[in-house]
Amino acid sequence: MLPKTFSDRNVSVLGLGYVGLTLAVAMADAGFQVHGVEVRQDVLDKLGQGNPHFHEPGLTEKLRHVIARGRFTFSRNQQDCSQASVFIITVGTPLGKDGRVRTDMIEAATRQVASCLHDGDLVILRSTVKLGTTRNVVAPILRATGKQFDIAFCPERTLEGQALLELNQLPQIIGAESLDVATRAAQIFGFLTPTTVKVSTLETAELIKLVDNTYRDVTFAFSNEIAKLCNAMEISAVEVARAGKLGYPRTNLPLPGPVGGPCLEKDPHILIEAAREVGVEMAITAAGRLVNESQPVEVADFLGKLAHSMQGFPEVPTISLMGLAFKGRPATDDLRGTMAKPVLEELRQRFPAPVCAASTRWCGRTTSAPSGWSRRPT
Incomplete structure (x- = not known):
């Protein structure tokens, strides 16, 4: 006290x-x-x-x-x-x-x-x-x-x-x-x-915050880029990430996946804007953000090709998105910057699905789906 x-x-x-x-x-x-x-x-x-x-x-x-x-x-x-x-x-x-x-x-x-x-x-x-x-x-x-x-x-x-x-x-x-x-x-x-x-200085502290989140964004982008290569070569991206860092302290590749939330989707852009005002182009930062922002399209493309390659796959499927919050572990109910929405929009363009069901349950928590989303239990 x-x-x-x-x-x-x-x-x-x-x-x-x-x-x-x-x-x-x-x-x-x-x-x-x-x-x-x-x-x-x-x-x-x-x-x-x-x-x-x-x-x-x-x-x-x-x-x-x-x-x-x-x-x-x-x-x-x-x-x-x-x-x-x-x-x-x-x-x-x-x-x-x-x-x-x-x-x-x-x-x-x-x-x-x-x-x-x-x-x-x-x-x-x-x-x-x-x-x-x-x-x-x-x-x-x-x-x-x-x-x-x-x-x-x-x-x-x-x-x-x-x-x-x-x-x-x-x-x-x-x-x-x-x-x-x-x-x-x-x-x-x-x-x-x-x-x-x-x-x-004040600016040093301001930059540290931007670096914290941008570093994570770029790291996730690299993981997503590796996952794209793994898919093309029919290699398990999960195995590459997990086996590669087992007992090896100099590599810590995160698992790939959509990158969203109220910070990572925004802070790299703030850093890029600030850098341009002093004549510096943040090429790696911009490329990483581009990779992560393309994930909904790539996920939908992958699922579309996979579905069409499967004999007997229904022409009008029911699509379920499992979890809406941008983060589930630890559990939150924060829908700001959720990647579920752009993924759902991309899926709707590829599948003639009359119902796209968005799960609203994760880690024991539930919330209301955003406007325009249908709700189904998991």
């Missing part, structure tokens, strides 16, 4: 999505007085009933615990945060229709912080952003208030399904322009995790 003399015990978290809510509950559980700000009324309504709006192991119990203890409150605006000395921005950064990262939600959240900023407050950006966003987007809005403030970038790095556990275990990257600010941020996160890693 926090020492009574610790000055930064009042925290405001702006954005109570997957990142913000788990962080807010973890901080409240560690002894911070946390106020969450969320503009979506349906999310606030669920929280008012003691329920999160998504599944995360252990979150419901901890949420109800910190609400009952009076350490976590929430509202639609920033006016209830007059006691806060630390503001953590965790809002989303989706790609726009032009393929470029949007910062409008970060700007709106920063303006909310600016409306109640006091001299000496610390503002931490935690959203995944393009390089330079903390310095060139967030800081100018805060500076316009005329107040003196500290600013840091401390990226979220947790895995859905293990968020509460990893918030207490993973090293926390701390990006700041001075040792004093980095130390202040490190002290705050030090109540959650035993390890903090201070880096020299």
Whole structure:
């Protein structure tokens, strides 16, 4: 628990999505007085009933615990945060229709912080952003208030399904322009995790987050490319991946498959955009993303050829997709960036199937299918 003399015990978290809510509950559980700000009324309504709006192991119990203890409150605006000395921005950064990262939600959240900023407050950006966003987007809005403030970038790095556990275990990257600010941020996160890693600039921390997810995306793309070669040569891609890394520490090829989710489908594009602005083309990153984005077409093509090669295969089959969430182990109910939808769309173009049945069960969890999808039990 926090020492009574610790000055930064009042925290405001702006954005109570997957990142913000788990962080807010973890901080409240560690002894911070946390106020969450969320503009979506349906999310606030669920929280008012003691329920999160998504599944995360252990979150419901901890949420109800910190609400009952009076350490976590929430509202639609920033006016209830007059006691806060630390503001953590965790809002989303989706790609726009032009393929470029949007910062409008970060700007709106920063303006909310600016409306109640006091001299000496610390503002931490935690959203995944393009390089330079903390310095060139967030800081100018805060500076316009005329107040003196500290600013840091401390990226979220947790895995859905293990968020509460990893918030207490993973090293926390701390990006700041001075040792004093980095130390202040490190002290705050030090109540959650035993390890903090201070880096020299805001942009260094921003890049580490993008590298984390892009590295995984490129690795998966290589695995999918190997799988394509294995299919052409009638070799088992699973056997290549598993046998090749057995007792051999320098190769860890993941199993192939569709690559989606709210991070891996987005963050490589943010990295590519940032690099182009300084004259660097991320050729491997772009190629990897192209390979992964082509998977729904390749999966449907493979199944189409396989079906037509099988004697007696029905002309009008019933197609079942087993699992909709982008991740099933550990279990989540997150449909953002699910690859089931583009796979289903490609299958519908190749099979005259009147019913495409999408399973909504995985790892003991169920959810409603997205609009336009039929639901069948597994």
